[in-house]
Amino acid sequence: MTNKVLLRLKERPAFLQNYKNPCWYSDEAGKRELRCLPYYHILGVSKSGTGDLSARIRAHEDVLDCGYRLGKSMYYWSNARYGDGTPTDFYRFHRWEDIPQNAGLTEPVVVTPHLMKHVYKDPKFIIIFRNPTDRLYSDYIFLNHGDSPQSFHKHVLQAIQIEEECMRNNTVRQCLYSLDVSKQLPTRIFIGYYSVYMKEWLNVFRRENFLILRTEDYNHDMKGTLRKVYDYLKLNYNEEFLTSVVNIPHMHVTERKRKAGPMLKETRLLLDKLYRPYLEELAVLLQDKRFLWLT
Known part of the structure; x- marks a missing residue:
């Protein structure tokens, strides 16, 4: 699959040069209006700190909230098919059959990255990955x-069985992108196959269009990570402001997880083995061994 796939969509607007956002004037029903797309997108991944990161970006005076009722998540490209901070955009391709170019196919040739490529010339994407085993338990x-760790273990076994049964007769893409399969899963185990989704995005966009972070690094050195983010977004800041943003209380601290306690060791071993080949592939794609989560 390449970005040469032709999309039967409207032409890309003529973006105005004096805006950071992709903005243009639209003439509809005799009325001229300024319309803008998000300046950046936090693509993913769910339960990896996207909400907390989004809040600290929006703390900057030059970043305006979209004003949508769900806050950072608009679900324009994923669930609703058509967010600037929606952590499902990275992986949720479950309704790919609705895209006209995929009609009658057994697996898609056009997914979310292709649709965004048709609209954006040079987008800014932020992805924050977390160890997929830890991510799944938190999720x-x-x-x-x-x-409880016991119920988690039981449901992980069931989810692995469902995915393995699907993959005996179908491709990995067919199974991970299947809405019917996802509805059967007692855990969202499919999210952790990071490399499968990352390949889709890198088949369409340049590596330079992505700032890719790790949750573990964000938690260990938030100030250093935020420097990378602000620099990537070309936002001005000083050390005093950076310190004030770091001191904002964490979002989405899950009390239920504290009560549940750590997952069982046997569950961790099972999931680490499941995700290992895909993390090895991810580390090669990103040319960064940190994404093996060996320590």
């Missing part, structure tokens, strides 16, 4: 699928 407790 599981947060969504209240269960409240």
Whole structure:
């Protein structure tokens, strides 16, 4: 799959040069209005600190909130098919059959990155990855699928079985992008196959369009990570402002996870083995061994 796929969509607007955002004037029903797309997108990944990171970016005076009722998540490109801080955009391709170019196909040739490429000339994407094993447990407790390490282990076994049964007769893409399969899963185990989704994005956009972070680094050195983010977004700041942003209380601290306690060792070993080949592939794609999560 390449970005040479032709999309039967409207032409890209003629963006104005004096705006950071991709903005243009639209003439509709005899009325001229200024319309803008988000300056940046936090693509993912769910339960990896996207909400906290988004809040600290929006603390900058030059960054305006979209004003949407769900806050950072607009679900324009993923669930609703058509957010500037929506952490499902990276991986949620489950309704790919709705895209006209995919009609009658067994797996998609056009997914979210292709649609965004048609609209954006040079987008800014931020992805924050977390160890997929830890991410899944946090996600599981947060969504209240269960409240104990034992229930998590049981549901992980069931989810692995469902995915493995699908992959015996289908490609990995077909199974991970299947809405029907995802509805059967007692855990969102499919999110952790990071390299599968990353390849989709890198098949369409240049590596320079992505700032890719790790949750673990963000938690260990928030100030250093925010410097990278502000520099990437070309936002002015000084050390006093940076310190004030770091001191903002953390968002989405899950009390249920504290009560549940750590996952079982056998569950961790099972998930680490499941995700290992995809993390090895991710580390090669990004040319960064930190994404092996070996320590």
